[in-house]
Amino acid sequence: MKQIITVHFIGGSTMEVNKTEAVDELIRLINGKFEANHFVKLPNRSGGEAYINLSLITSIEVRSI
Numbered sequence: 001m002k003q004i005i006t007v008h009f010i011g012g013s014t015m016e017v018n019k020t021e022a023v024d025e026l027i028r029l030i031n032g033k034f035e036a037n038h039f040v041k042l043p044n045r046s047g048g049e050a051y052i053n054l055s056l057i058t059s060i061e062v063r064s065i
Helices: 020-031
Strands: 001-011 013-016 039-043 049-053 057-064
Touching: 001 020, 013 020, 013 049, 020 039
Parallel strands: none
Antiparallel strands: 001 013, 001 057, 039 049
């Protein structure tokens, strides 16, 4: 089963994370402690990387497809 995460940021913008490795990393961070690391690096589909500032996230929605 594949999962998609929608990240909601302060100010109302959103970001959808659907690459398997990125979803797994974000879920691992959510389940653990990440106070020391405010930025996370997630792989994206184009082969690049996305950096997310965790302190700007207001909510995260996880859906299975």
